[in-house]
Amino acid sequence: MRTTGPWLRAAEGAMLLAPDGRPAPTVFAEMSALAAATGAINLGQGFPDQDGPAAVVEAAAAAVLAGVNQYPPGRGIPDLRAAIAEHQRRFHGIDLDPEREVLVTAGATEALAATLLALVDTGDEVVTFEPFYDAYGALIRLAGGTHVTVPLVAPDFLPDEAALRAAVTDRTRVILVNTPHNPTGRVLPREVLATIVELAERHDAVILTDEVYEHLTFGVPHVPIATLPGAWERTVTVSSAGKTFSTTGWKIGWLSGPAALVEAALAVKQFLTFVNGAPFQPAVAVGLRLPDAVFQGVADDLRVKRDLLAAGLTAAGFDVMLPDATYFVIADAAPLGAPDARALCLDLPRLAGVVGVPVTAFVRPDHAAGYRSLVRFAFCKRREVLEEAAGRLAALRATAV
Known part of the structure; x- marks a missing residue:
């Protein structure tokens, strides 16, 4: 029976491989499952937690x-x-x-x-x-x-x-x-x-x-x-x-x-x-x-959320790269002594009760060198959720990573 084909091979290109060589879930699914299993705040996937207009x-x-x-x-x-x-x-x-x-x-x-x-x-x-x-x-x-x-x-x-x-x-x-x-x-x-x-x-x-x-x-x-x-x-x-x-x-x-x-x-x-x-x-x-005011209001609200989360990440010791747009902020974990962002993301639920996604999920494995310590966090969440996440992340500075 045929067990592969262009669709499966293409899908595998967007997945991690498990130790036995089989396709593993995408990093996004993996991190969301980790958030669900641990009760951590999920800042990994970019979906809002409240309705729009x-x-x-x-x-x-x-x-x-x-x-x-x-x-x-x-x-x-x-x-x-x-x-x-x-x-x-x-x-x-x-x-x-x-x-x-x-x-x-x-x-x-x-x-x-x-x-x-x-x-x-x-x-x-x-x-x-x-x-x-x-x-x-x-x-x-x-x-x-x-x-x-x-x-x-x-x-x-x-x-x-x-x-x-x-x-x-x-x-x-x-x-x-x-x-x-x-x-x-x-x-x-x-x-x-x-x-x-x-x-x-x-x-x-x-x-x-x-x-x-x-x-x-x-x-x-x-x-x-x-x-x-x-x-x-x-x-x-x-x-x-x-x-x-x-x-x-x-x-x-x-x-x-x-x-x-x-x-x-x-x-x-x-x-x-x-x-x-x-x-x-x-x-x-x-x-x-x-x-027009509705569109501007959406952006203005997100800007406040961006700044709220960025402040928490900065307080935690990350080097934050403030975005021009989108739902996401990139933070460099190297100043925390964490050169491997994927390992850090797997440990963040225990360390801070927060989930992020390593930026290496968005690059080819052979091109990952310049991105290994970078983490993407989503700020398209309710302000009270981001305030809680920022507080949890701020406690990282006192935690050995």
């Missing part, structure tokens, strides 16, 4: 009760596609045809998967920055592509221009850009994005940009790469409702871009989930049309 949640409940529970159109309901187009025009000045240039997906991950599977052939190269969201490596492998990475080095987490230029060649089919960036929280500056566009034009590559944290920025402007000169005609932009509206379990995402690229992704998407989230789609349309 009431208007969005109430719209979903109303849709369920109104019978919006069957298959929606394959591209997504017209009102949500219109709301996505309105959102892109309102916040970024991008004009979209909602009939041809927008596709609703099962979260951002499906949008990324459908695009990569549609565009990448065996042996094509896909360039990402590293550390990278763990799904990227698996999806590139599923598509048969070759994953090429450009390091983002602490503490600034900005790419070296020479390394970026060396990574993009005529073999590059897709440059996958994540900004604001998970796990580092860096918002890539305009000059870096301009270099990416220049290289994509020179080597005839498609730009696939993951912008799910676009509204969760802290005083540093997010510039969608599709707004740069020369970028639109070769860019697929991906985002979702989960992070902005604290609805990560709804899995409502979308992609937008030139009609030909959207059609290519749709041809794959229909054989992945087909359609998804019928009652959540009108609710997300409501969310995207909320006043």
Whole structure:
């Protein structure tokens, strides 16, 4: 009986291996299980512990009760596609045809998967920055592509221009850009994005940009790469409702871009989930049309939480790298005498009753050297939870690690 294949092999690429060589759970699942088993505060996975705007949640409940529970159109309901187009025009000045240039997906991950599977052939190269969201490596492998990475080095987490230029060649089919960036929280500056566009034009590559944290920025402007000169005609932009509206379990995402690229992704998407989230789609349309103050309030609230957790980590003795955006803060455990962040994360529930994730979970094992002492903590939790976590972490300074 066949026991392996491209799907399993790709999934293994995002997993640790157990001592017997079998796939072990992902680091994120491992750390969440550790939090559940020990009662520790889980700052490992990036999901909020409270609902987002009431208007969005109430719209979903109303849709369920109104019978919006069957298959929606394959591209997504017209009102949500219109709301996505309105959102892109309102916040970024991008004009979209909602009939041809927008596709609703099962979260951002499906949008990324459908695009990569549609565009990448065996042996094509896909360039990402590293550390990278763990799904990227698996999806590139599923598509048969070759994953090429450009390091983002602490503490600034900005790419070296020479390394970026060396990574993009005529073999590059897709440059996958994540900004604001998970796990580092860096918002890539305009000059870096301009270099990416220049290289994509020179080597005839498609730009696939993951912008799910676009509204969760802290005083540093997010510039969608599709707004740069020369970028639109070769860019697929991906985002979702989960992070902005604290609805990560709804899995409502979308992609937008030139009609030909959207059609290519749709041809794959229909054989992945087909359609998804019928009652959540009108609710997300409501969310995207909320006043600017709501979006700003979400970011302002997260900034307070970021600073609260960062203060606790600093008091604990970590060297904290304050993020520009996202749910996450990176902390260097080396000043605590802990050069191995994974070992520290396994011990943190006992030492402090808190769970984090080692940044090595976001890099290839052979590239881990520069990241071994770094830990990612999520601050998308209630303030009282973060206050408790900060207090527990502060006690680490008096604890032998």
